Amino acid sequence: MGKVLVTGGAGFIGSHLVDLLIAEGTEVVIVDNLSSGSLKHVHPSSHLFKLDILDERVADVFQEHPDIDRIVHLAAQSKVGPSVLNPTYDAQVNIQGTIRLLEFSRKYGVKQFVFASSAAIYGPSHTLPIREEFPALPLSPYGTSKYAAEAYVKTYGRLYGLNVHVLRFANVYGPRQTAETEAGVISIFIEKLLKNEQPIIFGDGKQTRDFIFVLDVVNAIRSCLETETNQEVDPVYNVSTGLQTSVEDLLKELCAQLNVTYAPAFEQERSGDIKHSCLDQQKLQKHLTWNPRIALNEGLAKTIAYYQTRE
Ligand SMILES: NC(=O)c1ccc[n+]([C@@H]2O[C@H](COP(=O)([O-])OP(=O)(O)OC[C@H]3O[C@@H](n4cnc5c(N)ncnc54)[C@H](O)[C@@H]3O)[C@@H](O)[C@H]2O)c1
Missing domain, CATH: 3.40.50.720 (NAD(P)-binding Rossmann-like Domain)
Structure with a gap:
């Protein structure tokens, strides 16, 4: 190339x-x-x-x-x-x-x-x-x-x-993401859990993301x-991925992988937050040689490993 x-x-x-x-x-x-x-x-x-x-x-x-x-x-x-x-x-x-x-x-x-x-x-x-x-x-x-x-x-x-x-x-999401970006929720949760701080869920945790x-x-x-x-x-x-994961389930999975108790604080939903977001990926799969390969639990494990070993 x-x-x-x-x-x-x-x-x-x-x-x-x-x-x-x-x-x-x-x-x-x-x-x-x-x-x-x-x-x-x-x-x-x-x-x-x-x-x-x-x-x-x-x-x-x-x-x-x-x-x-x-x-x-x-x-x-x-x-x-x-x-x-x-x-x-x-x-x-x-x-x-x-x-x-x-x-x-x-x-x-x-x-x-x-x-x-x-x-x-x-x-x-x-x-x-x-x-x-x-x-x-x-x-x-x-x-x-x-x-x-x-x-x-x-x-x-x-x-x-x-x-x-x-x-x-x-x-x-993944290694190198900073907590301030659009999908920062995963890096924010991991950083909190690694510091033994209580993660905060805005809203009821039932909101979903892809x-x-x-x-x-x-x-x-x-x-x-x-x-x-x-x-x-x-x-x-x-x-x-075309899959919806709730913020609550995401945090539960992170807690399970880090072997800590799931005990978030709940705060008021942020104004402007969309309740559910999920995009259909089939057009890309049809027209280009591509498939999403990394399942969420696997990607989260790689992301946790990055934060654990980062200086
Ligand atoms: N991360 C996500 O979930 C997500 C979702 C949807 C779209 N995007 C889009 O993907 C792209 C990359 O996002 P990312 O998550 O890697 O963000 P990022 O902030 O990590 O990367 C953006 C990079 O652009 C540089 N940059 C910003 N403004 C610049 C400017 N004016 N001139 C030169 N460099 C500049 C930054 O220093 C940074 O290195 C962006 O266009 C973003 O809008 C990201």
């Missing part, structure tokens, strides 16, 4: 992707401003540019590496709360930042563009699991900016023949990098 640019390659999902690509012998360039990513997770054989995607100097990256032929665009303002407080900044990073990368793709003849979108674009749905063609009704500026960016990505696909894939991730292990997500991205866009199919795919 030719040279790949991974924006956000120092982050949770990005750093796992970079590790996989480099292990396969692919040359990787990273653009990351390290706002939530960490140097610790940056593969030493990658070419790191510590830059904001909005920075003019991103042009230098392409001048130094004009042979970048694939882009995985993961860098984002990816938190719901801050998007509500500062929707303008959220739109600048998520919409304008994406357009800038699409423009570089056009100018430098990039062949493949994979864009990280989110379940947040759907909003609440009465019918689960949610399929890609369900209406987008985002409940946050974050969901809206991701949805707008998706539209630009698809426009560049149609206009310039760029091979594009839009991946809507469910709640991703938790997907980070390596399954990375394999989905990997699969898109080698697949030409199918002109017959809208290039938008959920990346999920």
Whole structure:
């Protein structure tokens, strides 16, 4: 595979992707401003540019590496709360930042563009699991900016023949995730339990999420990098397990694996939280060579092992 640019390659999902690509012998360039990513997770054989995607100097990256032929665009303002407080900044990073990368793709003849979108674009749905063609009704500026960016990505696909894939991730979890991110509940619970602190459940614990292990997500991205866009199919795919797990059952499983008593504190449900979220993954399974492989108990064991051995 030719040279790949991974924006956000120092982050949770990005750093796992970079590790996989480099292990396969692919040359990787990273653009990351390290706002939530960490140097610790940056593969030493990658070419790191510590830059904001909005920075003019991103042009230098392409001048130094004009042979970048694939882009995985993961860098984002990816938190719901801050998007509500500062929707303008959220739109600048998520919409304008994406357009800038699409423009570089056009100018430098990039062949493949994979864009990280989110379940947040759907909003609440009465019918689960949610399929890609369900209406987008985002409940946050974050969901809206991701949805707008998706539209630009698809426009560049149609206009310039760029091979594009839009991946809507469910709640991703695994090693290296920081407690503040969208699916931080798993890292928050594990950190609390390891410190012998009481975990807090907001609401009754019956709310459900579709938790997907980070390596399954990375394999989905990997699969898109080698697949030409199918002109017959809208290039938008959920990346999920299609399974619902309640927050209560999740915590019970973590307690069982850590051999501690299940005794959470319950606090008031947070406003804006969706009760149930679950995405249908069958379209991705049908059109790309991909299957979610890591069962929740196995993924949780790997995540616990990471937190136990982390310095
Ligand atoms: N983790 C999830 O559950 C989840 C779910 C849905 C969608 N996503 C999307 O997947 C992508 C990756 O998420 P993640 O969980 O790895 O988050 P992350 O915060 O760990 O990674 C994002 C990376 O982008 C970098 N970054 C942020 N803003 C930047 C900017 N303006 N310029 C350059 N670099 C910047 C950060 O430093 C970080 O390394 C994001 O686009 C996010 O919206 C994640």
